[in-house]
Amino acid sequence: MVSGASKKKKKKAAAALSLAGPTSSLLKAVYTRLANTLHAQFGLVLVQNKEKGRYCRAPPQGFEPGRVLLEEEAYIWGNGHAEWCLECDTPSHASPACPRIRASYPPSIVPLLPAIENWMMEDLERVQSLDRARAWIKALIRLRAETKEGMATAGEKEKEGGGWLDPLWALTACNLEQCLQDARKLAHKFPRLLPSPPSSPSSPSAASIAVAGRLLALLNTNSHELEELGPGSGLFLHACLLEHSCLPNCAFATYGTKLRLVSLTAIPPNGSLSIDYANLYYSPGAKGGREGGREGGGRGEGGGREWARKQGKKGKRGWATKTFVHVTRSIPCSLTLSRRATGPPSGVLRLFLSMRGLPRPSARPVPCFSLPCLSFSTASSLLPRLQSPGCEGGVVCPFGDEEEGREGRPHEPSVPTRWRCLRCMREASPTEIAAFQAAEEEILGAESEDEGSDEDEERGDRRKEEKEEEEGEEKGGKEGERVDEGKVEAVEEEKVDSLLRTLPLVHPTHFAVLNAVESTAHRLIRDPSSQSVRYWERVLTIVNEGLSDLYPPPGGKGYAHHPELAILLDRVAQVKASAGDTEGARQCWAAAYQCASLLTGPNWVPTIDLRRLAEDPPSTREEVLSYYNEREKILNQISDDMKEEKMVGKHSIELDWKALKVRLGSEESRGALETQGMVILDNAFGETGAKAMREEIVFLAERGLMTPNQTRFGPHEVRKPFIWEADMHDPLLRARVPILGSLLEREALTEGLTPALPPGLGGLRRGMKGRALKVQRNGGGGGSFAWHYDNPGKGSQRRLTCLLYLNPGWCQEHGGELVLQPFLEGSPTVIAPLMDRMVIFRSDAMLHRVMPAHHERYCLTVWLDGDHNVNSERDLQLRFSSAEAADPEVLARKLRFSPSQRLVSRAVYAEEYQKSLRECMAGDTPGAKEMLAAHDDHVQAVKQNPAMQALVETLRKLKKGAGDVGMNM
C-alpha cells in the first residue's frame, strides 16, 4: 500500500525526469557519463566549448590515420523494410505478428502499427521515411514504459545510472517547433502512443507531447544512415557528438546496427574529430551549391536526408552518412583550405601553406591562367590568356569566406568569396570568380540538359536502376532502352569534353566534370560493355585524383585514403566483371579491400566480403547480379562465421617440424649465420602448412584479435601506422589458432637452431619462457619499421630472431621488404617477404628495417632467448686496444658481429635512421616528432663525448654503400 504523500513525491520526481525535460543535475550526470565512457572505452575527450558547442577531441598523443577510434551499437534504430518487424528486423514476420512486440507493446497499439507508420510518413512533415517513423514509435513506447516506471522508481533510477531516456537529453535537437507540431498531431490521432494519466488515456499532457516532439527532433538531428536496414537509421550516443567539417578528419563505416569511426588523416594531439554530415566527399553539392547549411547552431534535419539518399547511397557498402543535413539555403562550401588560412597577407599564407604541406586543391579547382595586371569583363575575354598561362600548372581554389564567424556558428560551411592560386598565391578578381562560376554552371547545365529539368527525379531513377542492377531485380523491356541510353551517353561525353576544351575554366578534376561523367556512367551501368567500363574508370580516376589531394594515399601509392574509393572500386569491379573482365574486376576488388581494410580494420563484415570477392570474383554479369542479390545473406554468413569461431580445429594438420629441424641445424645454416649473420630458408613449412598458418592470421585479423602496434621509444609510447600485432603468449589466443600456437609451444625451433649458433654464443633457452611469438599484420598503406635491433640492450635476453613470411603472390609493387644491414658491411641485403620464407639472424647484432608495404603483409616473428651470456657487460661497452683503434679495418671487423655496435649504430647511420623513422611514422603521425627528436638527442649525446665522436667519424667513413639497395633476395 503506497501512502498518498509518497505517491505525490514520486509523481513529482517522474515529471522532473521524463516529461518536463531534464533537471540540471540529471543533465550534468548524463554528460559526465557520456564523457567517461568516451574516455574510458575509446580514449576520446568530450569538450564543452562556449563557441563551438560540444565536440570530441583526440587525447594528447593524437591519432594516426586509419585508426579505429570508436565502435558502438545503435542506441535506437529504425529499419526500412516495410514487411519486416520493427523490433527484430527479420523477414519472417511483420510487426503486429511478432510475439516480442505483443509482449511489450500496448495491446491497443500493436494491430495499428502499420497504419501508424503510414500515417506518420504521409501526414507528418518531420517524418519522411519508414525507418524514422519506426525509430520514433520505439522511442515513444520506451517513453510510455519509462514514465510509468519512473513514477515508481525515479529515485532509484538516478542511483543506478539513469533510465533509458536519460542520455538522450544530452543531444542536440533541431527544428523543435516543427517536431512539436507533429507530436501534437500524433497526440490527436493516436493518443495512446503517448504517456498519459491512467484516468484519461486519450488525452496526453502537454508535457508528454513536448517530450515526444523532442524525441523526434533529436532522432532527426542525430541519426546515421544504416544501409543494411533497408536502409534504416540509427542513433549512436557517442558517435553523434562529433562536429561537422567539409574536410573531415574521420569517417564512419556501418554494418547492421553497428558503427565504426576511423581516422582519415593523422589527428594532431588534442585535435578535434570531425565528420562530414552530408557525406559530400567530393562534390560541393548539386548545381554548384553545397547544400550543407545547418540550423539551430547544431544540426539541421529533414530535406538533406532524402537528398543524401537520392545521391545513390543504396548499394554502397555501409559507409554512413549523417542523415539529416537540412537544406536551408544553397551554400557552396569552400571545401578547401583550413579556414585559418583566411585573412593573413599572402606572405604569411604562403608560409602557412608550406608549413602544413599544402597546397591542397579543393573539389572546385580551376586552372590559374591570370597575369596580375589583367582586367576581365567576360569569360570569353579570358580565353586567349589560357594559351599562355601566367602561372603554369597553378590551381585556383575557393577558400575562406566572409560569412565566417556568423554569430554562434563559427564552424559552419559558408560561401567562399575568395579564390586564390595555390601556386602563385594571386587572388582572383570578382570578374574572374564570376567567370569560373559561369563555367561551372555551364558544365553542370550540360550534364542536366539531357536529364530533363527535374534532377531529383532523375537521381531517383538512377538509384532505382542501380538498385535493380545490384539487386538483380531486372524487369522486362530493358533491352530496347539500353540502346537509347547508349546514344545519350555518347552525346554527353562529347559535350563535356568539348566544353572542357573550349571553356577550360575548370580543372579536369572539378566536381562539375565528375558529375557529368558520373551521371553518364550511372546510366550505362546496365550495359555491361567496354564502354561502360571506360566511363567508370574515368570516374575512378577523377575521384581518386581529387581525393588524393585531400586525403593522400598512405605511403603515397595507390588510392586516396577515403571510403568513397572503396565504394567506387567495388562498383567498378562489378562493372568490369559484368563486362567479362574478370582479372580487372579482381584487381579492383583487391584494391577496394585494401582501401576498406585500412579504414575499418580487417575485422569488419563488409570489408571481409570485399576480400572474399577479390579471392573468388564472380565472372559473369549473372554471377555479379546473383552475388549482390544474395549479399545480405552473404554478409550474415560472414557475421555468423565470426561469431562461431570457426577456426578452432579447422586444420588438424601437424607442421613438418622434422624436416625443418634438420635444415635449421645443418652445416649450411651454421655457416650462413656465422659468416653472413643471416639464414634464409625458403619453403620452410611447405605449402599446406604455410597456407594454414596464413589462414589463422587472417582469422585473428578478422576477429579483431590483433591490436595496433605499440612501440616504446625512450619515454614515448608510439604507434606505427597500419601495423597490427598479437602476442601469442596468451593461451586463449593460442587455443583459437592452434597451428600458430604450436610455433611457440614446440621446442623444434629452439632445438633446431641450437647447433647453428656460432661458437661462443652458448645455447638457447628451452621452454616457452625462453621464446616469444608475435603475429604481425601490416595493412599496407605504407606501414613500415624503422632501423632497429630486436635486442637493443639490457633487459632483453633475445639471441635469435626467426621471421616467417606468409604472403603469396608478393610482387615488387607490394613493397614491405626486410632489409638487413650487417654493421659497416657494404650495402644492405633486401629480402622479399615471400610465402613460407624464413629469415634468421642475431637479435643483438643485426641492424634491420622493413620497407613501406603497399599491400597487406603478414609476418610471424619468433624470438629465441639465449641460455646465458646475452648482453654481458662486455656487450654493453665499447672496448678496443690502441692497435685496433689505429686500424679502422680491424675495428670494423671486430664490431661486425659484436653487439657493442648498438652503442654507436645510431650515430654512424644517423641519416638512415632518420629517414626510416620518417617513413615509418608517415608525415605528421602522432609521436613522429618525438621519435625524431629522441633520435637526434641520442646522436647528439654520443657526439658530446669527444672519444666517441672521433670513433663515430672513423666508422662513418668505413660504412659503405649506406642507403644503397644491395643484394636482392
Ligand SMILES: O=C(O)CCC(=O)C(=O)O
Ligand atoms: O616484419 C618484419 O619483417 C620484421 C619485423 C621486425 O623487425 C620486428 O618486429 O622487430
Ligand SMILES: [Fe+2]
Ligand atoms: Fe625487428
